[in-house]
Amino acid sequence: MTKRFELRVDRIKCDGRGLCAEILPERIRLDDWGYPIIAEGPIPDHLLPLAQRVVEDCPVLALGLRRVESRTRSSR
Amino acid sequence: MNETRLLAGRDLAMGAEGIAEHVRRLGRLPAAGKSLIDLLARSGLTGRGGAAYPVGLKWRSVAAESHGSAVIVVNGAEGEPHSKKDRLLMTTRPHLILDGAFLAAAALRARQVILYIGEEHYAARQSMSRALAERTAEERRLVRIVAAPARYVAGNSSAAVHLINAGIATPTTTPPSSHERGVDGAPTLVQNVETLAHIAMIARIGQATGTVLITMAGGVNRPGVLEVKTGTTVGEAVALAGGAPEPAQAVLVGGYFGQWIEATQAWALPVDPEALRAHGLTLGCGVIGVLPASRCAVCEVTGIMRYLANESSAQCGPCFFGLRALADACTRIAQRGTDPNDLLRLQRWASEVRGRGGCHHPDGAVMFLQSALKTFAGEFSRHPAHVRRSA
Amino acid sequence: MSTTVLWYATRGAGAVSLILLSSVVVLGILSALRVQAAGWPRFLTTGLHRNLALMTLVFLALHIVTAVVDPFTHLGWLTAVVPFSSYYRTFWLGLGTIAFELLLAIVVTSLARPWLGHATWRLVHWLTYASWPIAVIHGLGTGTDTWSAWLFVLTALCVGAVLAAVAYRLMADSPDPLAEPRSVFQAAVERREPR
Amino acid sequence: MESNTQARMRARDAAMRQLDRITRGVAFAAIAGVGVLTAVSAYSIPGASSSSLTATTSTSTSSSSTSSGLQSSSIGVTTSSGSAVAVSGGSH
Numbered sequence: 226m227t228k229r230f231e232l233r234v235d236r237i238k239c240d241g242r243g244l245c246a247e248i249l250p251e252r253i254r255l256d257d258w259g260y261p262i263i264a265e266g267p268i269p270d271h272l273l274p275l276a277q278r279v280v281e282d283c284p285v286l287a288l289g290l291r292r293v294e295s296r297t298r299s300s301r
Numbered sequence: 302m303n304e305t306r307l308l309a310g311r312d313l314a315m316g317a318e319g320i321a322e323h324v325r326r327l328g329r330l331p332a333a334g335k336s337l338i339d340l341l342a343r344s345g346l347t348g349r350g351g352a353a354y355p356v357g358l359k360w361r362s363v364a365a366e367s368h369g370s371a372v373i374v375v376n377g378a379e380g381e382p383h384s385k386k387d388r389l390l391m392t393t394r395p396h397l398i399l400d401g402a403f404l405a406a407a408a409l410r411a412r413q414v415i416l417y418i419g420e421e422h423y424a425a426r427q428s429m430s431r432a433l434a435e436r437t438a439e440e441r442r443l444v445r446i447v448a449a450p451a452r453y454v455a456g457n458s459s460a461a462v463h464l465i466n467a468g469i470a471t472p473t474t475t476p477p478s479s480h481e482r483g484v485d486g487a488p489t490l491v492q493n494v495e496t497l498a499h500i501a502m503i504a505r506i507g508q509a510t511g512t513v514l515i516t517m518a519g520g521v522n523r524p525g526v527l528e529v530k531t532g533t534t535v536g537e538a539v540a541l542a543g544g545a546p547e548p549a550q551a552v553l554v555g556g557y558f559g560q561w562i563e564a565t566q567a568w569a570l571p572v573d574p575e576a577l578r579a580h581g582l583t584l585g586c587g588v589i590g591v592l593p594a595s596r597c598a599v600c601e602v603t604g605i606m607r608y609l610a611n612e613s614s615a616q617c618g619p620c621f622f623g624l625r626a627l628a629d630a631c632t633r634i635a636q637r638g639t640d641p642n643d644l645l646r647l648q649r650w651a652s653e654v655r656g657r658g659g660c661h662h663p664d665g666a667v668m669f670l671q672s673a674l675k676t677f678a679g680e681f682s683r684h685p686a687h688v689r690r691s692a
Numbered sequence: 693m694s695t696t697v698l699w700y701a702t703r704g705a706g707a708v709s710l711i712l713l714s715s716v717v718v719l720g721i722l723s724a725l726r727v728q729a730a731g732w733p734r735f736l737t738t739g740l741h742r743n744l745a746l747m748t749l750v751f752l753a754l755h756i757v758t759a760v761v762d763p764f765t766h767l768g769w770l771t772a773v774v775p776f777s778s779y780y781r782t783f784w785l786g787l788g789t790i791a792f793e794l795l796l797a798i799v800v801t802s803l804a805r806p807w808l809g810h811a812t813w814r815l816v817h818w819l820t821y822a823s824w825p826i827a828v829i830h831g832l833g834t835g836t837d838t839w840s841a842w843l844f845v846l847t848a849l850c851v852g853a854v855l856a857a858v859a860y861r862l863m864a865d866s867p868d869p870l871a872e873p874r875s876v877f878q879a880a881v882e883r884r885e886p887r
Numbered sequence: 888m889e890s891n892t893q894a895r896m897r898a899r900d901a902a903m904r905q906l907d908r909i910t911r912g913v914a915f916a917a918i919a920g921v922g923v924l925t926a927v928s929a930y931s932i933p934g935a936s937s938s939s940l941t942a943t944t945s946t947s948t949s950s951s952s953t954s955s956g957l958q959s960s961s962i963g964v965t966t967s968s969g970s971a972v973a974v975s976g977g978s979h
Contacts, residue, residue, distance in 0.1 A: 235474050235659070236474070236616075236617040236618075236619070236620075236657060236658055236659040237472075237473065237474045237616045237617055237659040238474070238810070239617070239618065240618070240867075240868040240869075240870060241618045241868075241869070242726070242734065243728075243734060244733075244734050244735045244738065246895070247733040247734060247735050247895070247898075247899060247902070248735050248899060249899075250892050250895035250896050250898075250899060251892065251896060254892075254895075256618075256619060256623070256653050256654075256657075257622075257626070257650070257653075258618050258619070258622035258623070258626075258869075259618065260617075260618035260619050260622075260657070262653060262657070280806075281805075281806060282735060282738065282739075284723070284724075284738065285810050286805065286806065286809065286810045420883075448883065450880070450881040450883060452880060452881050454881075455881060460881075464881070464883060467884075468882060468883050468884030468885075469878055469881060469882050469883075469884070470881035470883070471877070471878060471881060613877075614874075614877050614878075614881070615870050615873035615874040615876070615877045616870070616874055617870075618869070618870060621870060621873060622869075696929070697925070697929070700925045700926075700928045700929040701921065701925045703924065703925070703928045704920070704921045704922070704923070704924035704925030704926075704927075704928060705921050705925075707920070707924045707928075708917050708920040708921050708924065711917075711920070712913075712917060731898075732902075733898065733899070733902045735902065736902050736905060736906055736909075739906045740906065740909060740910065743906070743910040743913075744910075744913060747910075747913065747914060747917065751917055751921065754921065840927075840928060840931045841931070842924075842927055842928075842931060843928070
């Protein structure tokens with residue numbers, strides 16, 4: 226069972242500061258009003274350190290890494 | 302007993318049915334336990350508040366968390382502008398709703414029942430409190446009435462819980478859902494009044510009533526609430542509502558969070574939550590809006606998008622700014638005529654806003670708009686400048 | 693190393709700590725705003741704010757150690773922890789201890805932010821607007837016995853920079869564009885009995 | 888779209904390096920600053936070179952904490968080099 230994580234954002238806490246998209250452009254871009262659009266699916270392993278940093282650096286702690294159980298290799 | 306309809310019994314115009322008449326007609330409140338939860342799951346009953354969540358699943362998740370601490374919220378906020386069904390039910394068959402609430406309280410071992418009724422729906426509040434006075438002392442002790450602010454999102458279950466807890470009817474982030482942590486942090490069942498009425502009937506007749514309450518609105522001769530068999534088609538429902546005074550161009554199925562269907566296609570659609578879901582549609586809060594051919598579809602859609610944008614609780618950027626931008630683009634098309642860039646922006650923004658709100662308000666609004674862009678593609682792509690006519 | 697060097701080193705380290713603290717405050721204010729310069733991502737401002745804050749602590753430690761270790765002033769470790777417990781310039785030095793402890797609270801809660809949650813962190817972070825002024829007064833007050841123009845000029849620059857940043861912050865509109873519409877909607881659906 | 892992400896990734900990496908560079912720069916400047924300001928304060932404080940300070944200031948170095956706050960600035964420290972001043976009063 227591989228341990229995979231995905232980035233989740235608490236939309237009510239998020240106030241569009243934009244640091245997350247600057248730090249992790251591979252997975253996050255900003256919409257026209259400065260709010261994050263997060264790519265679907267689990268974070269590739271090589272980006273996990275940056276994802277962890279994005280979660281810590283979010284000025285309002287709106288981001289979180291949530292485990293995605295992927296039992297089989299061909300997970301969803 | 303074929304009179305298994307919710308609105309069966311004496312003429313609705315005579316107002317609320319008292320406890321004596323209610324018991325004479327339907328018998329005392331049946332026992333409730335785990336068997337009721339299984340019965341509800343088997344009956345396939347889904348929520349009638351708009352989200353159509355399977356009732357059996359919902360009760361099981363609350364039952365799993367509740368150890369005698371659960372709370373039942375009877376949701377009669379009915380914030381959908383054209384929906385009248387909840388109010389009709391509260392003002393004519395209040396005991397059917399209370400039966401459902403007390404069955405839920407027993408089955409889920411709740412210690413509190415809260416009647417959450419629209420603050421401007423005075424008749425409904427009065428009828429429910431009068432009916433409450435006719436219940437047993439033990440039942441009355443469980444219940445209190447809370448007024449729901451008259452805003453679209455106030456009926457959202459997390460907003461209801463938030464108002465009851467903190468006095469502010471704005472949606473809160475889920476998880477945790479109200480099933481896990483709701484009123485006073487306790488597991489909470491938020492259930493629409495019509496759903497509870499169905500539950501009260503199912504507990505008695507052992508199966509679903511096979512009917513739904515809908516509100517016919519727009520281009521029909523007798524707009525208002527109808528109770529129809531779930532096989533009834535939209536066309537038949539329009540006939541029941543006195544027919545359409547002029548030919549219709551499209552039908553909005555499911556209210557402001559529903560979808561536009563071209564008239565001839567819509568006429569044949571069955572008014573049935575499961576069947577509609579198979580078509581990728583939803584009966585939602587049960588509003589069926591008929592758009593006459595003479596009305597400008599783009600202007601109608603623009604008016605509703607503006608309303609939905611204003612009803613954003615401004616807690617999430619994508620919803621507040623996104624819906625406002627979509628409404629602005631619709632307004633430009635409606636008032637100044639189609640600009641291809643606006644059409645492109647509508648498509649892009651709609652897909653970007655969907656799924657990026659703290660609650661489902663943006664999702665409902667975007668589904669509404671995307672169905673309009675599909676059904677009225679021609680009107681939107683070649684719309685002339687219309688000075689804003691009546692709403 | 694004669695005692696007097698330590699005594700001057702304390703003043704040197706103190707002055708640098710003041711400069712660093714002031715720049716941390718300015719960076720903090722800038723990162724709260726949405727100031728967005730091309731080629732200067734926002735996480736650079738917040739990153740610097742964090743790095744310099746930790747650096748400030750290091751030089752503050754140097755400032756305190758050189759002061760305490762300096763046999764000439766007989767301060768003793770207690771004075772670094774218990775305000776107004778030194779006999780030498782008790783009041784002014786006491787302010788230094790207070791400013792130091794407030795700063796510790798701010799930094800500790802910032803490091804523990806993921807566990808404390810944003811609300812608690814933000815509450816404690818407001819102590820900055822007490823810690824910095826007290827540090828400035830401590831610097832001026834303790835140093836007045838040996839008046840020196842350079843320290844005064846340096847302090848004036850720091851104060852000027854921070855006041856400018858605060859003024860800019862007060863004039864700039866709210867960093868959260870949703871703040872106003874959110875409070876308008878909340879007022880419309882608020883049914884609390886007025887406190 | 889791909890190039891935009893690439894560009895933003897490069898900008899991120901550059902900014903990360905810039906952050907480290909600036910931080911190190913400030914660290915060195917601060918260390919140098921301590922040295923410079925220590926020297927500056929050594930030369931700029933009058934007492935350093937001459938003992939005139941000792942004559943003008945009283946040797947009182949202790950006072951009850953309440954009153955010391957309002958002492959005028961002339962009260963101070965005798966800075967005789969090297970020798971520890973006998974402190975009267977002991978611990979309070």
